Amino acid sequence: MEAFEKLPGEINHLVSSFSSIPVVGDLMTTGITQYTFWLIISSLLVLIILFAFAKRCAVVPQGRFVNGVEFVVEYLENDVGIGILGKESWRRHFPFLMTLFFFIAINNIVGIIPGMKPGTGTISVTAALALVAFVYFVGVGVKNKGAWGYIKSLAPKGVMFPLNILVWVIEVISTLLRPITLAVRLFCNMFAGHIVMGSFALMVSLFAEPLIQQLSLSNAAGALPGLVFAAILFVIYAIEIFVGVIQAYVFTVLTAVYIQGAEAAGH
Template identity: 65%
Template sequence: MEAFDRLPDEINHLVSEFSSIPVFGTLMAGLTQYTFWLVVSSIVLLIVVFAYVRRLSLVPHGIFSNVMETAINFISNDMCQQIIGPTWKKHFPFLASVFFFILVNNLIGVIPGMKPGSGTISTTAALALVAFIYFIAVGIKQHGAIGYAKSLAPKGVSFPLNVLIWLIELISLLLRPITLAVRLFCNMFAGHIVMGSFALMVTLFAEPLLQEVTASNILGALPAVAFAGILLVIYAIEIFVACVQAYVFAVLVAVYIQGAEAEGH
């Protein structure tokens, strides 16, 4: 069918649209699509935070305040207290900022026509680097630079096995920002490509019917209905994935903070 024949070219065009191209052509070459939507997401996040602070009260009123209160309690209880322990309060602002920043960026990117700020490796790498510096600084503050380096090796293991394990732990430590960045980027990028692909199939099969209403075009447009149903399911899944990825990133950072503060393995 003609729709399937055109699909590879359309997919290639779709993927190229997810590259970091300028928003306004050569007028503002430094402002890419991802940078633009990253700024938009940051502004939206600030508006949400200020709106919540203005409505802050002992007993939350309204859907917005209750949703925000539930999210904050979830972060403080399930993400901070249960993972980090007694020192959770001093890390709560950082973890909450990371979680909400990624969440808003992910959800903004789900809206048709918009791009997720977290859909480019440069953004996720920057987030991962900030998280890496943070929990390394926590470990150094807790144990001192030499003490933190020593804490990577497990206690009770004799030489030279403890040196080998220390090297393995060091490599694992250095790989953490890479895994954080790649995991978030791949999930968001892949999800949007899948959504875009099914949206293209809906368009390609429905296009002849929109140009001319005939019996053959109506019959040919029937697959578009099936693809549209699948697209709605994928859309719902992508919203869920956007929330899960923000949670996973923040939880992993909390685990790394807890490990940095621990006396040793």
């Protein structure tokens, strides 16, 4: 069919649209790309949500908004804060972890809205987030044990020489790879999800295009497959919202695990 013949070219155009395109200025100077623009919008939205929650929060929460945000905060507190970091230290790190979760989740959800691009849809942003998490948990380890003490703590206890040196090298490499895995995991999940959604949206538009141009019985019959793709697209949208929140949660949980490991006395 004609719609399927046009699909490869449209998908190539779709993929190219996810490159960093400046909306203000240019990339060589101080331009703002589409990802930077929506990153700023998402950041403002995070601030609005948190300030609105803080203003309306009371001993007895009222309203769906306050109850919804409080549910998320309490879940992160119990499952990530206390559950991973423990009752003694979770309060010190919870503001950072909560901010990290909301920032990533809002960016992911905003990017699902048609016409918008998520800040987390580019590797440079996810790499920056991973670098912040890396600096934070390494800083926690250095603060608790000192620079040399943290480096030595990567070596396992109870392992005889020279095997302990080999394991220490592996642990150092594993620690250095953590920001890379954090960045790539988040980026790939968001990028792949948007390509899938865009592909189904293209199928809907390609099948509906003849009917829009000319209303006829044959064009109406030809547009019927587009209804199937539209139904699938709505399901994918719901899944992508869930995936966006899950990816924010996974990023936050892994950061909490790394912080807990940095605070531990040693392996």
